[in-house]
Amino acid sequence: MQDARRIQRLAEVTALIGTMILIVFWLVVATFPKFFFFNPLGGSNTLRRFELVISTIGWIGISTIVPILLFLMAYGKNGVRKYLPFAALLYPLSLIVSQITIYVQTGSAYISYLKNFPIFIFTDVILPVLIMFLWHDLKVKPRVDL
Numbered sequence: 776m777q778d779a780r781r782i783q784r785l786a787e788v789t790a791l792i793g794t795m796i797l798i799v800f801w802l803v804v805a806t807f808p809k810f811f812f813f814n815p816l817g818g819s820n821t822l823r824r825f826e827l828v829i830s831t832i833g834w835i836g837i838s839t840i841v842p843i844l845l846f847l848m849a850y851g852k853n854g855v856r857k858y859l860p861f862a863a864l865l866y867p868l869s870l871i872v873s874q875i876t877i878y879v880q881t882g883s884a885y886i887s888y889l890k891n892f893p894i895f896i897f898t899d900v901i902l903p904v905l906i907m908f909l910w911h912d913l914k915v916k917p918r919v920d921l
Contacts, residue, residue: 786849793845800838803898826873833866841906848913856913863906867899
């Protein structure tokens with residue numbers, strides 16, 4: 776009985792976290808549409824275009840795919856757990872690679888956006904870390920009866 780209650784509570788919390796991620800990230804997107812909605816193929820630098828496409832796929836993954844995966848897990852589909860790291864880390868990793876590329880090409884990185892718009896500290900740093908903690912904690916652990 777206790778295990779069933781714990782599992783139900785975990786499912787509720789997982790669904791709640793998924794809902795919060797979906798709402799908060801899309802509110803950030805709605806607040807800064809020019810930061811997220813642009814033509815990633817518009818530049819002349821092939822490497823930069825590729826990075827921007829990956830970044831676009833990444834933010835869609837963390838803002839929408841991660842919550843869907845969490846909803847599915849709350850529904851009992853634990854097999855989707857293996858996709859959480861990919862969906863959660865593609866965006867911040869693409870940002871890191873993009874920052875390194877910009878720094879190598881121009882000599883200056885575009886990091887000041889984190890200071891100017893601190894909400895991006897949440898979307899770019901805290902949220903992926905939170906999802907990875909959640910991914911780790913949602914492991915299906917075999918029950919050991921003594």
